[in-house]
Amino acid sequence: MPTSPATTSHVDVLIIGFGKAGKTLAGLMASAGKRVALVEQDAAMFGGTCINIGCVPTKTLLHDAEVGTPYPAAIERKNGLRAKMNAANLAMVEKPGAMVIVAHAEFVGERRVRLSAGEECFDMTADQVIIGTGSTPTIPAITGVKPDPRILTSTDLIVTPSLPPRLAILGAGYIALELANMYAHFGSEVTVYNRRSTILAAEDEKTRDAVATVLADSGVTFLHDTEIERVDLPHDQAAALTIHAGGSARVADALLIATGRSPNIDGLGLDAAGVEVADGAIRVDDFLRTSAEGVWAVGDVNGGPQHTYISFDDHRIVVDQILRGKGESGRSLANRGPIPSTTFITPPLSRVGLTAAEARARADEEGWDVAVATKDVADIAAMPRPKAVGDPRGFMQFVVDKTSGQILGATLFHVDSQEVINLVSMAMKHKIPYTELRDAIYTHPSSSEGINEVLKMADA
Template sequence: MTTPTKYDAIIIGSGQGGTPLARALAEAKYKTALIEREHIGGCCVNDGCTPTKTMIASGRVAYLTRRGVRARKRDIVREFRTGNEKRLKEAGVDVLMGEASFVDGKTMVVVDGEGRERVVRGEKIIINTGCRPAGAVLDGVEKIAKERVLDSTSIMELGCVPGHLVVVGGGYIGVEFGQLFRRLGAKVTVVHRGRQLLPREDGELVDMLCGISREDGIEVLLETTPVRVSGVLDGGFDVSVSTRQGEGVVKGATHILFATGRVPNTERLNAAAAGVTLDNRGYVVTDEFLRTSVSSIYAIGDVKGPPSFTHISYDDFRVLRSSLLESKGSSSRLSITDRIVPYVVYTDPQFGHVGLHEHEARKKYPNKKILTAQMPMSYVARALETDESHGAMKAVVDGETGSILGFSCLGAEGGELMSVVQTAMIGNLPYQKLQDAVFAHPTFAESLNNLWGFLK
């Protein structure tokens, strides 16, 4: 083995936590290396939020006026990626392109695309390798042309709109892409084995979203499991499914999207050589300060397990920056304990959520008086003015203190409305402060004056 290049810190993966952390460490005079096997910026910039939300935004415009989608997505991704690369270099980070694996707790070997090896040694190592789409598992799927078997990454590189897209999985990825490609002109069938789309979300709001999807012309098959692919021809294939009523067939599919989850990128890390503990699904186990089972090795982002959101990865960066650069062992350093988790599903209308759902609040606080308030978006003046009155909003409240425990909104600008409520939750404001606030008129936010009148 060649003599290793020594670093104060090595970061494996350049996602939304790893990239700013590398800059922060380098700017603090740590000799820092960032190892990335594919693209600077990680999943969010290259395969996740940036390209998907760019396409979804273009898809909405295409739904109205028809315009190009894939080219715009590529331009935005290229802009974000090159910006990240430039800032890393300006900060003095050594960017090593290749696949990294542990030799021991402080030593790694990096193999580039041409098979050349480089050995590096770090006093601190941060694992930020993220996740990837789960593979396509279905009897007979190998008979379909590879370009017709899609995941959340490859679907964005299609050169044409599918004739009939079958989406396996009704989670966040499935519903976003299902609606997008329906609006681009594809026939879409969503096959979901659960009783409702978006299984974690409030059932009443999800039922509304399911209705909106069906209004768009999407066939939604619930409590349905794909069994096999059959009747494969040059132009298409059938998908046999199992339902509560028995066997059925989705006929005439041209493409199939597997949106059934993601798996951590840890199998090539050789984590055991470093003594890093993985759980039974392959995620890196960390404590509240993001330390692994090895005190000098940390993990941030999706590779440490759910919740798997870009903004959580970025908050992981802040937590680890606090530990490594700011607090110097202080008991006041940041941790991931009890952080408020928001997210948005970019359907149209959006589905925004923060905090606890009703069923989660009742389970977590069995002795509290839990109240809920639900109001349809058709009661929101701004929604009526813009002719976007589908959906509803729902809040979960501690009936004794007025504390807001959670909030969901299926509606126009649902993510922005959620963020207003999240701000109140961060400030520990009771719902009465929003009920009595003076919001500008006409805005979506002023609906937060009226929502609380539905508490029960």
């Protein structure tokens, strides 16, 4: 069971935040003989955002949406899985001997943290303090938007027990589109309000158009170049809300605000610790050291890519410093390598490295002979798996430098792309020529074998 804040006054390592990096570090440090305290202010968040309100719950719901599970049953299954994983994560940390303390943590000096739980308050010092407090949804200032059951963040939406018949979404980034896709599959009438002229601004035109087409076919309506000016919320919370945007008014049963996430730094007392902040995030060097001696920042709170697996990789960087004493030769942000990502729509969109446009823009400077190999899944003869499971939509695209043979980037929009992209990312990190992937033997039927056919196009 979690420990009372007043159990001890000094530890070797104090970790603030029970997320992916924090829990992994707590277990490793305790197993190495360190006296470790892991502080989390909300017991419902043992294990972090990913298993409780992020990756795992949303992908559980997405699966059920795709196979036609009724929404209430999907919510029940998701809640059961979350509860099991929450408990398992607590056990995983406590088994090697780390203390878990449920309390709010605030720095009151250099490596001195005040822990508060109800009326109980206690100061704890540590040789090393690791901050891993994650991030929370950003809520823009919009007239009429206030705390209300009909105004939702992603956290709120996935615990809503009843399916909103009409769901409005503010935002057209990755999280917004994942949830638009999911709730459209559950049966909601989904409208996306996008202040830009297109979705997914970081992607190339082919990708944006393909994703927009797939989502539109699923029933998602896009309103581009549209700012929400005002939201009217009737006093009766069971009544629909009215959204005023672009000179017209539309009604919806719920408004999801999905306009990004911000690092959780409020209330940490960072000034007292001498920890500097830049652009709303804790400033760190390549080894995740903050401006304060013996204080580290991992995961979303340091302003890096907001992915659970980045938080996990952050723990490796800190371990190399605290446990292995590798210093400048240790793992770092500088030697991390390419970072793959997946947007879990249907089918999933995965990417790593540069887009074709980005590669061409740098070609002269880098001395690259850029070749782009692109083919729609429906036209890839040696890729039967998407067709076998009934979803031959999407495409494969690889960007290569023919001079060195290196893969510069890939965009995969197809069934199983979340798995195939990891193979491409590893090849890029280890500088394996594209010809090796082109000529590799893949299982059949699989989505990976499409690589054989598409990469042949780079030879032309």
